[in-house]
Amino acid sequence: MAAIVTADGLRKSFGRRGSTSPPVLDGLDLELEEGAVLALLGPNGAGKTTTVRILSTLLQPDAGRATVAGFDVVRDARRVRETISLTGQQVAIDDKQSGAENLTMMGRLAHLPRRVVRDRVAELLDAFDLADAASRRVAAYSGGMRRRLDLAAGLLTRPRVMFLDEPTTGLDPRSRQAMWDVVRGVVADGTSVLLTTQYLEEADRLAQRVALVDGGRVVADGTPAQLKHEVGEAGVELTFASPSDAGRVAPALTAATVDGLRVRVPTDGSVAHVRSVLSAVEATGVAPEHWEVRAPSLDDVFLALTGHVGQERTAGATGVAA
């Protein structure tokens, strides 16, 4: 398959003349195949938004080159804009307009004929489960509804490429699930998607390829399966009152590792397996202080793939904790 988005050695720093601020992008390369989903996975400050802004023509790189559908994002900016849609990290929707009014406005701004706009707006409101709220002001929408409307606002033109910057940050699990369904629908309609996220699970659920971004460059990439293989599975984590308690329980469990008070057992997360682990613990007669099933976190991913924890850079910004 052909690449529809490419970036080659992107560099960008925001320092004013004379100052020596470190580069925000430091030679970033990526490639999105037509019809696929690529996730840029990285902590706050990694350079994800800056990358998306360059690819969507909002910002020019200091060096390097990027193309969308064969068009250079700097020289053919207008052609790129005709190809893409951007749904930024902030919801860009008017609170004082209704959902339908917001979408209609975006359709008019995309210069679609009135009748096409009307049909497409109805179609999108339906597909995004917003038909009932169509004539209500967005101010009355929940966070999840806003995000869905925000995404719909980018789809009036059926773009070939969609950029989604942290589409689910700050959403509750149910809204996140709904958002994932919506993104899958967009991809099924033939749109290629480049999304950024701080959640390994999100990249896993949506993307065919994941690029791990840290310090303004891609430090690892591959399929979610490859990444997970390297990071390892989820684990049942048990915390005990003393190291000796932990030491007594561990031998009773298959593939357990001990780290001080904590015992970790890899799991596929199924009820049957978790129950068997807990039964084995109970049989030892030693009760844990606390236990949980924990999926690998972004930190685990970075640790496994790069040997260090991702650099959180929140200079001046109030970052959203992952």
Added chain:
Amino acid sequence: MTHLMSDVSTMTVRGLRLVSRDVDAMITAVLLPVIILLMFVLVFGGAVDIGTEYINYVTPGVILLAAGFGAANTALAVEHDMSSGMVERLRSMPMNAWTVLSGHVAASLVKNLATTAIVFGVSILMGFRPEATALEWLAAVGMILLFVGWITWLAALVGVLVRSPDAAGGFSFFVMFLPYVSSAFVPVDTLPGWLRGFAEHQPVTPVIETVRELLAGDVSGVTDPAGVAMLAVSWCLGLGLVFAVAAGLAFRARR
């Protein structure tokens, strides 16, 4: 660029919707000039002796003051669009993104037309007795809109340049200040010398005198009404052009 008229009209519709649904701002926009009018007429009216009913003298000034307040809301609205991601989205589309500014300015003009009508109404209830023909009314309203036009483009420029809503709100101090140091509320020759120089050569004074001349006849002792009107129109068109171009350039430059 293509589709310019379409973008202008879409963004104007948006601006009008946002303005007409901002109930708080609407109430302020109507109440504030009414309160100021009451205050000037009831409190200061007795103390200012200008040889005519004070309300005839002061109404045009209050209307321009109200226009200034309306413009401050434009600065806030533009700042919000710049920082909320709306402008980023528009810029990623094949459209004329700067028309977001003209949409806010057009909305401000319409809103001020409405508040102006209300203030005139209240003022007439309070004893304002304009002696104007329909044509003079039209000219006076046109003059007021020209004034609103330049001050709103200035507000749009401020909205593009500032980096916080607070800074955008600070613009209202500036627009408060201008009418006070003009012939809006007291004749210029009652001001101390150094202020008088400023008051005589700032745009609000000729605008006020033109509106006053058109509506209330000769109450401000203007000897050359046509000259003053020309001066007022030139000020407004000139400043409007300068600030509109500056706002457009600043919009393009800001990333």
